[in-house]
Amino acid sequence: MERQYPSDISQQLIDQALEKIKVVFTSKWLKNSLENHIIGILWNRTDFISTLELYTFGRALIIMDNINAQWLKGQIKQIKGNNENRQRGAFFEIIALSYLVHSSYTIIPAPNSQAGFDASLKPSSSNFPETKLSIKNYGRSIHDRKFEEYGSKLEKTIQDSMKKVGLYYAEFFVVFDGSSSLMSEDWENLLLKIPSFIKKFKNANRTHNKIPIPMRFRINNSWFINIHQSSIKQLELHQRVTSYSLIVSAPYHHNEFLNLYEKLDNAHANFTKHSTNLTSNLILIHLPLTISMTQCEKWTKQYFEDNPGALAQIVIFYQCAVTSNLEDSTRYLTHTFHFVQNPYQPLFKQLLYISTPVGVYSTDSIPIQLIDRNNSTLLAPVENYYIYQRGAFYNKLVEIEPGVHEMETKLLAPGVRQFTILEEKGKFLTIGGNFELTDELLIL
Template sequence: MTDEKLIGRQDPIPEVPLKEKEEYLTLIEEFLGRQWLAKDNYGPFQQLWNRRDVLSTIELLSFGSALKTFKGKVTEGIYRKAANEIKSKDQGNSAAKIFEIVSSSMFENESQRIEIPKENNPGYDFLVNLKNGSKIRFSVKALLDSKHANEFKSFSQELNRDLPQMLNDHYSIFLIQQDFNITNKYSHSILKRGLREIIMKRSFGVPFVSQNNWILRLDKMEPMIGENFYNQKPSYTLLTLCPHQKNEQSRFYSKIQDACDNLKKHCSDVDNSSTNGIIIKVPDSIAISDATKWLNEFWDQQHDCISIVIIMRASYTSSDDLSQSWLTYEFSQVSNPKSKVQISELAPETLTVQVPIGKVSTSETKAIIHVYDKEVTLSGSYWYFSGRHIYQKPMELQNGNVTFNFKRLPNVHVSCVFTGFPDGDLEMSARFPPSEDLLIL
């Protein structure tokens, strides 16, 4: 076995032997198929497989590690069926199976062991055997971004693609839509026309409010201290915000209720040695604290065979000064006060969770961004942040090389144009992820 699959990839865990990392990537290739993975930008796995940045490697190695655990727990038939589900065009089923594989592997450690049921054993997705002999059956659910969230992101991406042709200087653009309605194309044209007007007028720092509830602000953007922007291609950042649609809570309840109904139908017998639980993944647009609050308002007597719900979300987080980044798995463990079996009695010790790369946290990562010297909280909103920063440096050779210290900015493409070359300007960029959105975790 060679480490050829890691050639050209940024390696997030150099301390782990190459052989082990190669094993994880080989498992994925054999599981999903080399030809299927080679389809460029076809789906999340193909995008990650064809990228070489650090975040793509983190996601693939994390899944490969989980896949190794999963493979050792199931029959060949279940293993192949899982591959087909992941490769299916049904995004919901694919995401659910990926999350089932990833989440179950987190509970396999020295303190507890997992079992994955046979195909004809409905009701739960995996079982955790605790050291004290107790068992918890878990139903796994993945809540994806809503239609409204996806439409808002799609529109924001469209606006981001149009911006470079609209700009005449270096700008920070902050946009809020009070009531997003993707079907209102007229509203979008109003926004773009208003944006063009304030760009032409260079109306910096003045809010623009349209008749369609758009609030828009434009500010002059300054480069990093000691650096200069390249004036032939405007640099910019774009932040768009929109409040949640009212159906986010009901979508969450629907997933929880579906798991409850299935467990009650097939696994209603609970006692002091065996009970049920739910693990649910929520998207970035839903705060863990909000989901925890919703869940505490959800319980009633019909859910008395469910002892615990674990709310989970993975995110790529950064230190305040952006000098460090890491993968964080956020967990919130919510007990059901109406359950026949209290989880504190069945499992006095906290369930143990382990991940191959990154950190596990019971504290919620704060989704904040600094806008005009103020902290803007992104929780409870759909949001999109992107941009490009293009710097300029004269050609100054140092030991035959030109250098520029690229500072990572989440979701912002950073490059530098070196001027003064005989054949014209040369633009170079570091290898950053195209986005810091996670595609499979």
């Protein structure tokens, strides 16, 4: 399948970036890493989003190779290694420093063997101090990853249970609202009960029902489960293939903030060793989309309250997301840079210039909403919640006039895909598009 290219960037620029990746990593290494490495997985994909990620990374390689080729070799070695945390850290250091390159200052990456700050920004004007830069990758916490793991188990249980009772279509909305943090026992209880809920829903919605009957269930005042169908969807879907959607949400674990505090503690310890009264101190933190930037700002302000001697003058949170315009269904990268000033330190006086090769900018947290596709209403608040969303809808082939058929395949929402089923003489052919399963970015 041919690679998808965005219309607002020249194919020549993208091909140059892809060629740089191929030269740096070698074709043989990329071919051997197609299934077990982040860059290999992206290289093997041809969808629109993978092209944007590879283009951004390839451009960063070109820029940083000109800044310090030896430093870049050390970062590439980390990326090729087996430690995922170091891989992601190296990806972000390369990309982040490439964003900051400007003629107003010189970027000096710290030696790869040096433990401490990650780069210095030396201004060309004596009016500004040198800046010590600490680059951190927040990374997904064990609680976040566990939520996704159990969400996947729940999805499989729902699929199996629907097939067992002959339920061809249902939509599930599952919320944990217990008084304490979500635990494994809560998940196991849900996995145990969900098959019986599906059976009850199937029995309540026999094929002769003209209007689907939604059903709601509670488990120990902790889980809320809503199972429903859309009468419009019922007409569109193929009844011999299982169609479903699943949204699961739960509040952040009460210890989630410790992941951020660890990064801030580490940066402070290194600034203590390497900075002086004549330097400015900046922390740049890469956030996954599963973590609220607004909440991180609150945690950071609390950290400064609890640690008034922290040397960082400012913390910049960076979060990149695939965002969608609900009005015209266009999708693009949004880069958010959010600044949090330390009230116990002098104002940060260095001028920073940030430039990304593709996408739009924002300084506000990216709004994430769960929208009902049928009436565009907000389903639930998602701020400070872990979210798991998956689904697949299999539509019938539509005959719009004798001998003329219409079919549509698309990504309805992150993790939710729409297919068309062609059926002839009892055989099925599934038609799908070239799009990624979720909007989770692998390196940005």
